[in-house]
Amino acid sequence: MPNPKSNPDLNLKTRPEANLENHPLTSLDPLIHAPARLTILTYLYAVESSDYVFLMRMTGFTWGNLATHLGKLEEAGYITVEKRFNGKKPQTLLRMSEAGRNAFRAYKKAMQQVLDDLPD
Amino acid sequence: MQTPISIRAAEQKAFRATLADGLWEVLAGCVMLEFALAPLLTKSLGDFWSSAIFLPFWAVVYLAIRWVRRKVVSPRLGQVTFGPARRKRVRQVILVVVLITAASLLMGMLVMILFSRGTIPPQDGPRLFLQSMGSWPLGILGLSAFCIAGVLLDYPRAYFYGILLFMAPLTGEWLAEHLGTAHHGFPIVFGVISSLMIGLGLVTFFRWLKANPPLDLPGGED
Numbered sequence: 001m002p003n004p005k006s007n008p009d010l011n012l013k014t015r016p017e018a019n020l021e022n023h024p025l026t027s028l029d030p031l032i033h034a035p036a037r038l039t040i041l042t043y044l045y046a047v048e049s050s051d052y053v054f055l056m057r058m059t060g061f062t063w064g065n066l067a068t069h070l071g072k073l074e075e076a077g078y079i080t081v082e083k084r085f086n087g088k089k090p091q092t093l094l095r096m097s098e099a100g101r102n103a104f105r106a107y108k109k110a111m112q113q114v115l116d117d118l119p120d
Numbered sequence: 121m122q123t124p125i126s127i128r129a130a131e132q133k134a135f136r137a138t139l140a141d142g143l144w145e146v147l148a149g150c151v152m153l154e155f156a157l158a159p160l161l162t163k164s165l166g167d168f169w170s171s172a173i174f175l176p177f178w179a180v181v182y183l184a185i186r187w188v189r190r191k192v193v194s195p196r197l198g199q200v201t202f203g204p205a206r207r208k209r210v211r212q213v214i215l216v217v218v219l220i221t222a223a224s225l226l227m228g229m230l231v232m233i234l235f236s237r238g239t240i241p242p243q244d245g246p247r248l249f250l251q252s253m254g255s256w257p258l259g260i261l262g263l264s265a266f267c268i269a270g271v272l273l274d275y276p277r278a279y280f281y282g283i284l285l286f287m288a289p290l291t292g293e294w295l296a297e298h299l300g301t302a303h304h305g306f307p308i309v310f311g312v313i314s315s316l317m318i319g320l321g322l323v324t325f326f327r328w329l330k331a332n333p334p335l336d337l338p339g340g341e342d
Contacts, residue, residue, distance in 0.1 A: 046131035047200050053335060054198025058134055063337060091199070 027110045044096040052092045142324025143185045149317030150181045154309035159303035185327040196332045209272045226339045
């Protein structure tokens with residue numbers, strides 16, 4: 001295995017570009033970056049509103065799994081959850097908030113930059 | 121689970137899911153049934169009623185499909201509202217269907233006017249209409265309507281139906297000319313097309329039901 005001390009190119013401390021403070025990766029929102037939440041937000045970004053059942057069908061997640069992730073997204077203000085009745089049955093309507101849309105757009109832009117910076 | 125790689129793919133998947141139950145094909149097949157059965161009913165019911173009788177039939181089919189959508193499909197698929205871009209495309213499809221229906225009506229009215237003025241002798245009317253005025257335009261109207269709907273709704277099977285509808289009047293005329301089939305071959309060609317649409321629609325619907333069993337949801341959520 002090459003020794004980083006003997007090879008300055010492999011020593012992260014001596015490489016100026018190794019400073020990750022301004023790296024686009026650090027600007028990726030960890031709340032959105034999780035695969036499950038990214039999938040949920042992709043659908044909610046693509047449509048205007050959806051109920052739980054439709055989101056379960058599209059993502060393939062279970063009720064519990066979806067509820068956990070949606071709880072986190074609601075807490076962050078990225079989605080709004082509206083409880084209502086469809087006839088006699090309760091229905092939960094999910095909608096991406098404006099803050100969520102802005103955060104998702106920012107995530108997309110940062111991710112695009114990260115991917116563009118990757119060598120071929 | 122298959123994660124879509126783009127927002128567009130997610131939107132398309134969501135929209136296609138709302139059309140995947142096959143019920144619109146059953147409705148379209150029932151509409152096509154008129155072209156197959158109306159010529160056979162003309163003798164007993166007359167020109168007007170042989171076609172007009174299908175209006176309540178379509179209304180019943182439409183209401184039945186709406187009921188099935190609400191009671192069977194919606195609890196399994198859930199509900200979704202699409203964004204302005206998709207709603208605009210759906211409005212465009214409706215506009216195209218309305219325009220094509222209006223064009224078909226105008227063609228029919230033109231022939232009626234020509235009949236009434238005696239420009240076309242009554243005995244030659246239907247043949248002339250279908251051979252020189254109707255076959256190609258009718259086929260092209262059907263093809264255009266289904267292809268535009270296929271493009272705007274991202275629904276590939278619509279192209280297949282468009283091609284069938286394009287071929288139908290021409291095939292009917294060919295059958296009448298070469299095999300002496302009655303009523304310009306319409307009962308045969310449109311009978312086959314409507315049966316195919318209704319059959320495929322029902323098969324798709326029952327497969328969809330099997331693939332999407334009711335979800336076990338807490339609190340009776342819908």
